[in-house]
Amino acid sequence: MTTPNEPLLSVQDLQKHFPVTKGLLKRQVGAVKAVDGISFDVFKGETLGVVGESGCGKSTMGRLVTRLLEPTGGKVVFEGQDITHMSQGRLRPLRRDMQMIFQDPFSSLNPRHTVGAIVGAPFRIQGIKTEHGTKKAVQDILELVGLNPEHYNRYPHEFSGGQRQRIGIARTLALKPKMIIADEPVSALDVSIQAQVVNLLEDLQNELDLTYVVIAHDLSVVRHISDRVAVMYLGKLVELADRKDLYESPMHPYTNALMSAVPIPDPARRNDRERIRLQGDVPSPLSPPPACRFHTRCWKAQAICKVEEPPLVELAPRHQVACHFPENVSKESTEAVSA
Template sequence: MSAEPLLSVTDLSKHFPVTKGLLKRQVGAVKAVDGVSFDVMQGETLGVVGESGCGKTTTGRLITRLLEPSGGTVVFEGQDITHMSQKRLRPLRRDMQMIFQDPYSSLNPRHTVGTIVGAPFHIQGIKTEHGVKRAVQDILALVGLNPEHYNRYPHEFSGGQRQRIGIARTLALKPRLIIADEPVSALDVSIQAQVVNLLADLQEELGLTYVVIAHDLSVVRHISDRVAVMYLGKIVEIGRRKSLYTAPLHPYTNALLSAVPIPDPRGRSERERIRLQGDVPSPLNPPPACRFHTRCWKAQDVCKTVEPVLAERADGHQVACHFPENAPAVPDGVPEPTAG
């Protein structure tokens, strides 16, 4: 891996205005993403997890500039692309692609597989040695599809095959970074494993870098190197996969992990399930200070008045919590965690 991050996101935010009346007067804003920061190194996979509506998908679309940020910066391969014009951004899109969540709606039903997967070559004006058709057929074979399916239409394929077509389109121009937005959530469990294994194999073969957005923590655990946990537009914890799953620091992460199914009946009976009280607050009017304090069993007065910063511990694990769980005591002479 390179010492410099391939992707660096700093204080990224997206506020959707809420308007009222005929004059469309703004009366508020939905804070879908509010001050998100993280780095992704070349060749690694960062998983982004959280409940529905926490801002995961919006973050992915901001990174790829499918949405315009309200604030913050996105730096890709050393270039600040936050406000880059579409003309300057177009060549960079070869290196930064997205896998969309729904394989049924993300493929144009009027176009053949060859047209869909070959579109990036035509849009970018790229010539291939043996022609676009040969290049597309090679990519179809790479993702486990029959190259002879070049002239078929999306409705002739199963859900898993359609997702492979979407992955093939993403890989057409050999990108360096792929944002995978819920890549298996619309698929049957047996097909999910096939697609997850395909993504892992492609990463090893092609040296890809992933940001995998998902609500299924089992999928994220299988494919990720590091995991970021989002709650109501903010990242509350980032850590290496093993440390986050075995010793989560944020109460919200602990609650999420307690809900992950365990195949062993003995393990299920021994584990304590944490049931969060109440609903997720509205991003239109989030709670002050720590946004999780309205549902947290450890909340105290400071949680309602002082917002916790995403602080980095000695092992690189980051958490935004005044009273983290599973946190080792700080030895004498070791500085307290610093804001990250």
């Protein structure tokens, strides 16, 4: 168990390198560094948003935290237990407390199974008996996420995208987890349905005292639902701060570029804001740039950025950034980092 001041989840120098092989003998010729040394904590009851461009390693990080992928290096600590290399047998009971919502609400549901079988699967796998039977428990969960309990015997293809995502959320909630990793939970849904699912997640968090890690590329969704936000770029964590600080005073140039792309409904304010357009594509994680991985696209890059990797340091209260030339930061903080 964790104390009030201890994180529910602690990730330390987490890495995942996928080997690249060649030839009939499958000789390894390189590695895709999907996640390459990230560290962060998540505290009970909060929501951590994780943002970044496609291919930056967000989804891989979520699968590593839930041990759906085996890490190459680093450590994952959940409720004070190191689960990094825990056997599947010992890990199974912990999966009750740590669940995942997947990005595609259709492919994550078995089309041959009814909703009742899908949502009831966690009870069967964990060998849990409920007071009034599994069917009643499943129907209660369906009602909790806004579905009709009578949908118990229907199949996934009979539902809309938003309803299928609710089914996935219901399955996640079956065992009353303490933490949920939500991987792009609304990206495959219509805008009107997105708001419903986001509001549902917030209501469930308040009702069930849940802790979330929400992975998304929609910065507006992340701003609405998160307490803190982590920004990833090419397998690295480049900024981590409270939501208000990150959106109002981003320090990393990459974060600044992301924020400049967030739509503003007010035309007057929209015209006043400068749009930062990054040059080129995201480099390949198979051969990332040396030192600061963002320097090939950064307008502030200097010689040191090409030879020395900037550490993730705290430049303001609860605001960490990995950059040699951060923005929106006091002179004293910049000098302290340089020293």
